[in-house]
Amino acid sequence: MLQGGASLQFSMVPMNLLTPGSAADYIDTGSWAEKAIKEARRVGTVHVTGSTKADHYARIPAQAELELTPGAAYVHMTSNNTIEGTQWNVLPDAGSVPLVSDASSDIFSRPIDIARHGLIYAGAQKNLGPAGVTLVIIREDLLARSADTLHTMLNYSTHVKNDSLYNTPNTFGIYLLGLTMKWLRSQGGLSGIHVINERKAATLYAEIDRTGFYRGTSQKDSRSRMNVTFRLPSEDLEKAFVREAAASGFDGLKGHRLVGGDAGIHL
Amino acid sequence: MLQGGASLQFSMVPMNLLTPGSAADYIDTGSWAEKAIKEARRVGTVHVTGSTKADHYARIPAQAELELTPGAAYVHMTSNNTIEGTQWNVLPDAGSVPLVSDASSDIFSRPIDIARHGLIYAGAQKNLGPAGVTLVIIREDLLARSADTLHTMLNYSTHVKNDSLYNTPNTFGIYLLGLTMKWLRSQGGLSGIHVINERKAATLYAEIDRTGFYRGTSQKDSRSRMNVTFRLPSEDLEKAFVREAAASGFDGLKGHRLVGGDAGIHL
Numbered sequence: 001m002l003q004g005g006a007s008l009q010f011s012m013v014p015m016n017l018l019t020p021g022s023a024a025d026y027i028d029t030g031s032w033a034e035k036a037i038k039e040a041r042r043v044g045t046v047h048v049t050g051s052t053k054a055d056h057y058a059r060i061p062a063q064a065e066l067e068l069t070p071g072a073a074y075v076h077m078t079s080n081n082t083i084e085g086t087q088w089n090v091l092p093d094a095g096s097v098p099l100v101s102d103a104s105s106d107i108f109s110r111p112i113d114i115a116r117h118g119l120i121y122a123g124a125q126k127n128l129g130p131a132g133v134t135l136v137i138i139r140e141d142l143l144a145r146s147a148d149t150l151h152t153m154l155n156y157s158t159h160v161k162n163d164s165l166y167n168t169p170n171t172f173g174i175y176l177l178g179l180t181m182k183w184l185r186s187q188g189g190l191s192g193i194h195v196i197n198e199r200k201a202a203t204l205y206a207e208i209d210r211t212g213f214y215r216g217t218s219q220k221d222s223r224s225r226m227n228v229t230f231r232l233p234s235e236d237l238e239k240a241f242v243r244e245a246a247a248s249g250f251d252g253l254k255g256h257r258l259v260g261g262d263a264g265i266h267l
Numbered sequence: 268m269l270q271g272g273a274s275l276q277f278s279m280v281p282m283n284l285l286t287p288g289s290a291a292d293y294i295d296t297g298s299w300a301e302k303a304i305k306e307a308r309r310v311g312t313v314h315v316t317g318s319t320k321a322d323h324y325a326r327i328p329a330q331a332e333l334e335l336t337p338g339a340a341y342v343h344m345t346s347n348n349t350i351e352g353t354q355w356n357v358l359p360d361a362g363s364v365p366l367v368s369d370a371s372s373d374i375f376s377r378p379i380d381i382a383r384h385g386l387i388y389a390g391a392q393k394n395l396g397p398a399g400v401t402l403v404i405i406r407e408d409l410l411a412r413s414a415d416t417l418h419t420m421l422n423y424s425t426h427v428k429n430d431s432l433y434n435t436p437n438t439f440g441i442y443l444l445g446l447t448m449k450w451l452r453s454q455g456g457l458s459g460i461h462v463i464n465e466r467k468a469a470t471l472y473a474e475i476d477r478t479g480f481y482r483g484t485s486q487k488d489s490r491s492r493m494n495v496t497f498r499l500p501s502e503d504l505e506k507a508f509v510r511e512a513a514a515s516g517f518d519g520l521k522g523h524r525l526v527g528g529d530a531g532i533h534l
Contacts, residue, residue: 132437
């Protein structure tokens with residue numbers, strides 16, 4: 001349990017894992033991946049692979065597009081792309097290279113194949129608890145990469161050795177996160193919540209596909225179960241939709257602030 | 268408002284302010300100063316000055332002991348030393364060099380001469396609100412020192428430009444901090460709470476000085492109004508004191524965990 005959000009992990013991941021002389025592969029599936037790439041480049045060599053930017057990030061790249069670097073330090077992916085409404089429905093095959101996943105926006109929404117990851121990080125505020133806590137799960141052998149020259153608070157080993165209590169943590173946030181975990185268990189754990197999330201997403205996408213009136217912004221095989229994004233036939237209709245939704249108690253449905261008013265609707 | 272506690276500021280201060288080719292002066296008054304020095308040395312040249320380590324940190328150094336470096340990047344001090352029970356009762360004179368103060372353990376306990384500081388940082392969990400929020404006050408012209416090569420989350424300019432909202436902050440912690448600030452105002456603000464704190468500390472120190480039974484661990488002119496530390500004639504009596512205090516509802520009076528059982532009593 002750390003602080004600083006996923007944004008600080010964009011830096012801590014390469015600081016700890018991108019050892020001198022090696023390179024890291026970053027799969028570019030959206031705005032958050034771009035931010036992660038920007039920070040990693042401050043640390044070392046980054047290969048951007050499988051970018052779907054040319055397709056407005058409307059899809060997750062196929063395995064064949066990835067061209068992963070043999071012997072890379074790690075492969076970085078963004079599990080779910082909040083703004084673009086896409087999600088990895090099958091994990092990429094990184095071979096023996098550790099897979100690092102920014103799972104901020106879909107962590108614990110479905111079962112996770114932990115064994116296939118080298119590191120998972122997630123800001124708490126979407127699926128885990130209140131803002132101000134970040135979950136990091138790291139494969140124990142990768143801790144050996146964290147150099148002693150790293151700043152104490154930016155070194156994963158510090159937090160592992162001290163059971164996340166090197167400094168005073170966000171105690172209240174962690175307490176609330178614990179309550180959320182208990183609630184998740186009461187829902188049948190990750191497989192239980194997965195069924196619920198699939199049902200919710202299927203209901204929305206079925207309506208989007210039924211009439212042709214709504215237009216999903218992500219390709220069907222890349223659709224996110226967490227963030228359902230779509231457009232209406234005109235911007236005026238989108239404004240009316242957001243207004244009427246707000247009047248019914250559904251607030252903040254306009255696209256993410258980073259993409260301004262062009263994002264259509266965002267559930 | 269940042270996250271990561273004062274411990275992350277031990278790194279961010281030199282990362283941002285200790286520009287290449289310059290040196291920083293660190294006044295060594297205790298365990299927290301030592302930690303700050305350790306991180307600053309990862310960034311650049313550090314001159315440790317005015318150390319009272321030889322006196323078991325039982326006092327704040329006099330101005331004449333400081334031997335500050337002309338043209339230093341900044342002078343770093345620890346406003347109050349929790350573990351050692353000492354506090355700066357008069358700010359050191361740093362001349363035209365910016366004074367950087369770790370005020371984690373006495374922030375807003377008394378009026379602050381903001382104009383004499385270049386930067387003040389304070390973890391929230393002692394005097395401001397719940398753990399997980401860190402207050403940083405920086406003089407605007409010092410922001411020019413933050414290099415573009417710094418990691419985004421570790422660059423003070425990022426947080427200033429974005430009104431502390433570059434990433435999702437610890438919203439609940441900041442809300443509670445706001446409530447504490449309103450309460451502080453209702454107490455007459457910083458001068459009001461100062462009177463209360465002086466009265467509380469004076470009551471305790473008067474009792475310590477009255478009988479000779481208790482022995483204050485810090486020199487009188489360096490005594491902290493925040494942390495009153497003292498010993499009893501024997502370790503057995505100290506154990507009995509802690510036990511009886513706990514039975515009366517005063518918990519956690521044993522010295523700070525960093526110094527184990529040797530710290531005597533800590534109010």
